[in-house]
Amino acid sequence: MLDKSFNPQAVEAAISKKWEDKKLFACHPESDKPGFCIVIPPPNVTGNLHIGHALNNSIQDVLARYKRMKGFDVLWQPGMDHAGIATQMVVERMLGKQGISRHDLGREKFVEKVWEWKQEYGGQILNQLHRLGCSADWDRTRFTMDDGLSRAVRQIFVQMYKDGLIYKDKRLVNWDSKLQTAISDLEVVQKETVGKMWYFKYQVEKDPSETIMIGTTRPETLFGDTAVAVSADDERYKHLIGKNVLIPIINKPIPVVADEHADPTKGTGAVKITPAHDFNDFEVGKRHNLPMVNILDRFSKLNENVPEKYRGMEPLEARPLVLEDIKALGLYDHEEDNPMTIPHGDRSDVIIEPWLTDQWFVDTPKLAATAIEVIENGESRFVPKNWENGYFEWMRHMQPWCISRQLWWGHRIPVWYAPDGTQFCEITEKEALRAAEKYFGHPVELTQDPDVLDTWFSSGLWAFSTLGWPDETPELKKYYPTSVLVTGFDIIPFWVARMLMMSMYVMKQVPFKDIFIHGLVRDEHGQKMSKSKGNGIDPLQMCDKYGTDAVRYALLAQAGHGRDVLVGDTTIENARNFITKIWNAVKFCEMNNCHLDPSFNPGTIRLTLNKWIVTRLAEAVEKIGAAIETYSFNDATGTLYHFIWGTFCDRYLEAIKPIFYGSNPEDQAETRATVALVRDSLLQVIQPFMPFLAETLWTETETRSQMIMETTWPELKAYKDETAAKQIDWLFDLIGAVRSVRAEVNIPAATKISLKIKGATADQQDQIQNQAVLIQTLARVESFEFANEPITGVISEVFDGMTLQIPLLGVIDVEAEKARLIKEIENQSAFVERTKIQLENQAFIAKAPEKIVSAKRLSMEEAAKSVEKMRDVLAHLS
RNA sequence: GGGCGACUAGCUCAGCUGGUUAGAGCAUAUGCUUUACACGCAUAGGGUCUGCGGUUCGAAUCCGUAGUCGCCCACCA
Numbered sequence: 001m002l003d004k005s006f007n008p009q010a011v012e013a014a015i016s017k018k019w020e021d022k023k024l025f026a027c028h029p030e031s032d033k034p035g036f037c038i039v040i041p042p043p044n045v046t047g048n049l050h051i052g053h054a055l056n057n058s059i060q061d062v063l064a065r066y067k068r069m070k071g072f073d074v075l076w077q078p079g080m081d082h083a084g085i086a087t088q089m090v091v092e093r094m095l096g097k098q099g100i101s102r103h104d105l106g107r108e109k110f111v112e113k114v115w116e117w118k119q120e121y122g123g124q125i126l127n128q129l130h131r132l133g134c135s136a137d138w139d140r141t142r143f144t145m146d147d148g149l150s151r152a153v154r155q156i157f158v159q160m161y162k163d164g165l166i167y168k169d170k171r172l173v174n175w176d177s178k179l180q181t182a183i184s185d186l187e188v189v190q191k192e193t194v195g196k197m198w199y200f201k202y203q204v205e206k207d208p209s210e211t212i213m214i215g216t217t218r219p220e221t222l223f224g225d226t227a228v229a230v231s232a233d234d235e236r237y238k239h240l241i242g243k244n245v246l247i248p249i250i251n252k253p254i255p256v257v258a259d260e261h262a263d264p265t266k267g268t269g270a271v272k273i274t275p276a277h278d279f280n281d282f283e284v285g286k287r288h289n290l291p292m293v294n295i296l297d298r299f300s301k302l303n304e305n306v307p308e309k310y311r312g313m314e315p316l317e318a319r320p321l322v323l324e325d326i327k328a329l330g331l332y333d334h335e336e337d338n339p340m341t342i343p344h345g346d347r348s349d350v351i352i353e354p355w356l357t358d359q360w361f362v363d364t365p366k367l368a369a370t371a372i373e374v375i376e377n378g379e380s381r382f383v384p385k386n387w388e389n390g391y392f393e394w395m396r397h398m399q400p401w402c403i404s405r406q407l408w409w410g411h412r413i414p415v416w417y418a419p420d421g422t423q424f425c426e427i428t429e430k431e432a433l434r435a436a437e438k439y440f441g442h443p444v445e446l447t448q449d450p451d452v453l454d455t456w457f458s459s460g461l462w463a464f465s466t467l468g469w470p471d472e473t474p475e476l477k478k479y480y481p482t483s484v485l486v487t488g489f490d491i492i493p494f495w496v497a498r499m500l501m502m503s504m505y506v507m508k509q510v511p512f513k514d515i516f517i518h519g520l521v522r523d524e525h526g527q528k529m530s531k532s533k534g535n536g537i538d539p540l541q542m543c544d545k546y547g548t549d550a551v552r553y554a555l556l557a558q559a560g561h562g563r564d565v566l567v568g569d570t571t572i573e574n575a576r577n578f579i580t581k582i583w584n585a586v587k588f589c590e591m592n593n594c595h596l597d598p599s600f601n602p603g604t605i606r607l608t609l610n611k612w613i614v615t616r617l618a619e620a621v622e623k624i625g626a627a628i629e630t631y632s633f634n635d636a637t638g639t640l641y642h643f644i645w646g647t648f649c650d651r652y653l654e655a656i657k658p659i660f661y662g663s664n665p666e667d668q669a670e671t672r673a674t675v676a677l678v679r680d681s682l683l684q685v686i687q688p689f690m691p692f693l694a695e696t697l698w699t700e701t702e703t704r705s706q707m708i709m710e711t712t713w714p715e716l717k718a719y720k721d722e723t724a725a726k727q728i729d730w731l732f733d734l735i736g737a738v739r740s741v742r743a744e745v746n747i748p749a750a751t752k753i754s755l756k757i758k759g760a761t762a763d764q765q766d767q768i769q770n771q772a773v774l775i776q777t778l779a780r781v782e783s784f785e786f787a788n789e790p791i792t793g794v795i796s797e798v799f800d801g802m803t804l805q806i807p808l809l810g811v812i813d814v815e816a817e818k819a820r821l822i823k824e825i826e827n828q829s830a831f832v833e834r835t836k837i838q839l840e841n842q843a844f845i846a847k848a849p850e851k852i853v854s855a856k857r858l859s860m861e862e863a864a865k866s867v868e869k870m871r872d873v874l875a876h877l878s
Numbered sequence: 879g880g881g882c883g884a885c886u887a888g889c890u891c892a893g894c895u896g897g898u899u900a901g902a903g904c905a906u907a908u909g910c911u912u913u914a915c916a917c918g919c920a921u922a923g924g925g926u927c928u929g930c931g932g933u934u935c936g937a938a939u940c941c942g943u944a945g946u947c948g949c950c951c952a953c954c955a
Contacts (some may be wrong), residue, residue, distance in 0.1 A: 566891090
């Protein structure tokens, strides 16, 4: 006998273990089942499971489990990302507590420490995903710094280098002075501030009476100025072009140049050019061959290229002093408030300075073209589709991707330098040495580039590197391109776009066919979860409190197209309540001895009630399957919920009680077998969503050796009987109407009443007789009477053929009932009126489809379809 | 500045290519210790579908426009 309710804490661990012991999550590349593959968005090795992971992985798990039941050979490829900066920060912090810096250890020792850390503390998140019930093929877990994946990284780097798609360049990059590394554009976040714009004058060389006024938001960078730019046809400044002006304070002469960058309508029309510290100015500098004066050191402090009194200061410290000095010189004019955004590092949160350094770049603008094409031509598609716009936008404005990081943890750049600086890019040091020897004609000593690659470089290869590339593995052959990528919109540019580019370059095939983008998890009020607000939800705590299935279901119940997911105690409690409902429904089956009958053929069902539930079940199962296939998890769960709670429990289980409490053994046997069939089908259908509950009930209710995970998706199409289904629905409407009237006129539940039914067709009268027991139980009706004579003229006219023709005899307040009916009639009259108009219009439309064609700008074919549809609706109406 | 999306019951949302009387869950009210379930059952109240204009026999749905709120990108001398 089942307990009072489901106790997830007691069973989850054991069930997980059983699944894993039986290797039910493993893929079978050798099997001839069709392949279905999802690669996990690899969580950071430093990561801890948060609610967003829970959503992301629950979705993937539903797909994996569903596809397995549908007969696919599923590979859900798990793994982790080495997360260069994040991991290095964690380990440095840990060492810092012992008073050790990474420089004390040296590179090699430090990297060793990181590996030790990974061994001991890293990858917690994978255990947490196990707890969520994720059916990934855990034995195949990959790490972006595995030998295999590292080899893939080096090989692709070399190939891209040789194809000219990776190059080293001295350019302005985003420099993070705290992390001491360059970062990519994507890792920079803009923060709004109210800044100021300062206006001051530069004196013209040899003619101090003439000046040119500029406006700037960063006066302290004037030491790095190498020109002032004006528009070529700006009358105010035309005469100054080619002359020199003097930088205030240091009196260094710099030229006035004509450049399109200067916009006469903005500021004063004249702009100071600091090529080493501003991306726009850098371009101007290149156009005019200006010197690049770097005034910041690697800690973003002013360096030896500024007057002594400012050296060692941060730009913001120096700014007021510089302004003071300008004022003292009498060159200062005025200041204005100026709203602006300041770049910050997404990890370090310090101000990011553009800084001139040597870095490695990927020529992403070149790679972008194919990656755009495959989305345009549908080889790969975003679901929902509207993400494509953002993707195109981003891809078309792509800058070269800075991939070198001045870190120690990561894939070291496979480039070696000869003493004269010649580069040798090879997969291994040996090959580099050989190449160098060949080049120079004698052996030379080489030193490897100290930098490592951006973490996203290796994750960009994830779709194929995890499957064994560059070897031609059976996995690669069977599972690539993968079926679907499930991810959040926040990493479309970081990851999705780069996977598309890298995969197209290496594999010439898209990495995945579908890209399902889910929403953000928010709190119950729709607020973004954040540490500062304290409204975050720990999924594992919720699993402890309500059970894993409840958490999964609460998330999945809202996961749809372009929709955020709102979670909190209430939503999870509701999910838990649903689980209890299912538990109790199954318990009811058990108490009524409903057991699986292997000889039972649903095609031979006699009772309409049983035909009805099987039909409605079949429909629900189809709908749920279709919803999963289209990533509408909210629809799938909604259908599940309404079928189980509304149809199966509230209607069917109540309706069969009279049969169980009756005395017809044949009816009882058929009903028991039907119940067991419906129960098992439902358990199978909920398995992807609530695997622990499904597995528990599957094994507790029957003695069977097979786990539910090994079963197939229910196939019930053949047993549908729409006529029977409609009859029972009609009856339930009748019962509902009776109940509603009873409630309205306050008839105590225990009172039996007699029912006079008007206007029912002969068919319907038969049904009512046949299901007398049902009606007597559910509607508490004692006897029926069928009457053809009208109560009044009005009622008969309007009510002919309608469900609500149930004047109740005997016990009710006639006046109240009459008032109710009149109200009803008003509604119905309006309805009939509309119907009549629509019927008239049918004739009208049949006569004039051309009118529809012109009005709706449809083709004749479409118009015809539209007319057909109207006929259907109208036929149904009348 | 450019783009995307949303606005339907107190709350959170369905409502797909226009077509039965606009739905659900939660919340609310009333009544139920009915032998699966009070994490439950039954019933009810609650909506000029953001405003305005248009197309149509017919608009929550399509078009235009105004408003409010989100998000993304860019610029910022």
